[in-house]
Amino acid sequence: MDNNARPLRIALTKGRLEKDTVALLEKLGYDCSAVHDKGRKLILPVGDSIEVVLAKAADVITYVENGVCDMGVVGKDTIMEMNGKFFELSDLGFGKCRFALAGKKGEDFYEGTHIRTIATKYPNVARGFFEKKNMDVDIVKIEGSVELAPLLGLSHAIVDIVETGTTLKENGLEVYEYICPISARLIANMVSLKLRKGEIEGLISEIEKVL
Amino acid sequence: MKRYDLITPEGTRDLLFEECAAVRAVEERLQGIFKSKGYSEVITPGLEFYDVFDQKSRYFPQETMYKLCDNKGRLMVVRPDSTMPIARMAATRLQGQQLPIRLCYSQSIYRNKPVMRGRSDEFRQTGIELIGSGSARAELEILSNALEVLGSFETGGYRLELGHIGFFKSLVAKLGCGADKIESIRSLIEVKNYPALNDLLDDMGNNEVTRALKQLPRLFGGEEIFEAAAALDPGEDGMAALGELRGTYARLISMGYEGKITVDLGLVNRMDYYTGTVIKGYIEGCGDAVLSGGRYDGLLGEFGMELPAAGFAVNIDAVARTEMKTRSFRPGAADVIVFGEDGFEAAAAVYCKELISKGYKAEYAVCDSVDEAKKYAAAKGIVRLDIFSGNGVEELTVSC
Numbered sequence: 001m002d003n004n005a006r007p008l009r010i011a012l013t014k015g016r017l018e019k020d021t022v023a024l025l026e027k028l029g030y031d032c033s034a035v036h037d038k039g040r041k042l043i044l045p046v047g048d049s050i051e052v053v054l055a056k057a058a059d060v061i062t063y064v065e066n067g068v069c070d071m072g073v074v075g076k077d078t079i080m081e082m083n084g085k086f087f088e089l090s091d092l093g094f095g096k097c098r099f100a101l102a103g104k105k106g107e108d109f110y111e112g113t114h115i116r117t118i119a120t121k122y123p124n125v126a127r128g129f130f131e132k133k134n135m136d137v138d139i140v141k142i143e144g145s146v147e148l149a150p151l152l153g154l155s156h157a158i159v160d161i162v163e164t165g166t167t168l169k170e171n172g173l174e175v176y177e178y179i180c181p182i183s184a185r186l187i188a189n190m191v192s193l194k195l196r197k198g199e200i201e202g203l204i205s206e207i208e209k210v211l
Numbered sequence: 212m213k214r215y216d217l218i219t220p221e222g223t224r225d226l227l228f229e230e231c232a233a234v235r236a237v238e239e240r241l242q243g244i245f246k247s248k249g250y251s252e253v254i255t256p257g258l259e260f261y262d263v264f265d266q267k268s269r270y271f272p273q274e275t276m277y278k279l280c281d282n283k284g285r286l287m288v289v290r291p292d293s294t295m296p297i298a299r300m301a302a303t304r305l306q307g308q309q310l311p312i313r314l315c316y317s318q319s320i321y322r323n324k325p326v327m328r329g330r331s332d333e334f335r336q337t338g339i340e341l342i343g344s345g346s347a348r349a350e351l352e353i354l355s356n357a358l359e360v361l362g363s364f365e366t367g368g369y370r371l372e373l374g375h376i377g378f379f380k381s382l383v384a385k386l387g388c389g390a391d392k393i394e395s396i397r398s399l400i401e402v403k404n405y406p407a408l409n410d411l412l413d414d415m416g417n418n419e420v421t422r423a424l425k426q427l428p429r430l431f432g433g434e435e436i437f438e439a440a441a442a443l444d445p446g447e448d449g450m451a452a453l454g455e456l457r458g459t460y461a462r463l464i465s466m467g468y469e470g471k472i473t474v475d476l477g478l479v480n481r482m483d484y485y486t487g488t489v490i491k492g493y494i495e496g497c498g499d500a501v502l503s504g505g506r507y508d509g510l511l512g513e514f515g516m517e518l519p520a521a522g523f524a525v526n527i528d529a530v531a532r533t534e535m536k537t538r539s540f541r542p543g544a545a546d547v548i549v550f551g552e553d554g555f556e557a558a559a560a561v562y563c564k565e566l567i568s569k570g571y572k573a574e575y576a577v578c579d580s581v582d583e584a585k586k587y588a589a590a591k592g593i594v595r596l597d598i599f600s601g602n603g604v605e606e607l608t609v610s611c
Binding site for chain 1: 325368370372402403404405406407431432473475493495497498499500
């Protein structure tokens with residue numbers, strides 16, 4: 001199942017981070033043609049020394065944590081929500097956005113003594129944020145467009161990723177407070193980094209040169 | 212009402228045949244190594260009072276422990292670790308013993324882990340503790356045992372990684388900041404989170420110490436690390452830690468472990484529990500460390516007996532799973548099955564015992580007829596069927 005002859009396996013978050021990472025690898029001179037013509041394949045060779053695995057963000061962490069992938073590219077948002085045991089080696093600088101607390105325009109979120117209900121796709125991030133403020137809140141997990149929740153009266157506010165703020169604006173919402181910046185991160189399995197130090201450090205220093 | 216009587220709780224599992232054999236094989240191998248070196252086995256209770264794990268040097272976050280109450284309403288936990296109960300036991304039960312005390316153990320550990328992430332809540336740990344010596348010889352004893360253990364695993368390559376918590380402690384002491392800040396720095400170094408560590412340290416000014424701390428997670432590799440670390444000017448204590456580690460490293464190399472040991476000065480986990488050298492062992496094919504340990508000179512003091520101590524534990528389940536990828540642990544079929552005709556049941560049982568005493572692996576057939584016994588033997592892959600009757604023993608060959 002495992003041997004050192006196998007290429008370095010990197011899990012990429014499908015979608016935009018995948019495209020940005022592939023562009024980065026191409027800049028470094030890796031042949032990514034297999035990724036461009038992937039069809040329905042999920043494990044793809046990149047040059048001779050790398051193998052790319054395409055997965056959903058949270059799964060990237062799970063694969064890396066369990067050591068079936070040596071490295072991964074995943075957003076800081078997913079890392080904050082999932083936590084886990086892995087090394088976070090590099091800020092790749094793309095996939096930039098921010099976590100924010102947002103709600104209906106013009107309302108004062110902090111006014112009054114009632115318990116607030118927060119809708120979010122990131123319950124752990126939301127809980128952590130309000131714990132730091134010593135605020136008890138009810139958290140409702142939403143899977144799709146979180147912006148709907150305050151509009152429909154399910155929640156007082158949302159905790160979500162904000163990139164340009166256009167969706168918020170078009171729906172009469174505004175950012176109350178920014179929580180933290182987010183970008184794509186390069187993570188590594190704790191054992192892989194030790195057993196394949198040369199390969200992984202080599203790749204990271206190549207990447208850091210072009211960032 | 213939904214009943215949960217046909218499944219096991221999340222994070223636990225039944226171990227059948229091959230898996231069970233693999234776990235026992237690894238366990239027995241390690242026990243053999245430890246006992247041949249004078250370690251005596253101990254067993255601590257599966258339940259302990261919560262307070263045992265709520266010491267000053269608290270390493271166990273309470274959410275990771277399974278808790279319950281005894282009949283007096285006192286909080287108890289299901290054993291989340293072996294070292295702390297053994298420290299408690301040694302401090303209270305082993306006073307006045309000739310030092311050092313060599314203990315080994317093999318028992319299950321229970322930790323409440325995030326669900327469905329591919330990790331177990333229950334796993335078996337086998338390990339040793341050497342209590343009452345803080346010398347370089349004790350260090351060598353523990354580390355060479357760890358290397359021998361890793362070398363005994365029938366997997367691909369292995370690596371033992373050494374660190375020293377004293378190097379980090381000496382650097383942060385120069386920083387002069389609060390415990391919370393130190394903990395943030397420690398946890399970022401532990402997970403080698405370079406970007407966040409840089410951000411945090413940038414806020415604390417650009418000086419020798421912050422520059423050195425930024426380098427710390429990158430200080431892993433071979434012997435070259437000692438030079439690089441010394442260049443960071445870690446202060447007197449830091450240099451002492453480095454010197455100690457370098458001495459140990461050189462001794463292990465002289466024992467022939469070249470290429471098997473590495474250094475990581477960013478190995479700073481559980482700093483309050485460990486006080487000196489820390490170790491982690493890795494094997495190919497397993498995504499997590501399978502061995503971890505170190506020196507914990509302060510722990511016994513928390514239970515009222517000031518003694519230095521060091522040890523390590525091996526995650527038996529992880530090793531067994533990895534060994535199973537490359538070799539078979541399938542238990543073999545019996546050599547013989549003995550069937551007694553009606554009226555000769557007892558005589559057949561005596562004959563079966565005789566075969567066993569001669570070294571055969573023999574089953575006593577509990578079937579009602581020879582035909583049934585044949586069918587059973589064929590299904591189980593037992594090639595020889597001995598039938599005991601008034602005519603004595605008839606030996607049949609079963610085609611499986």
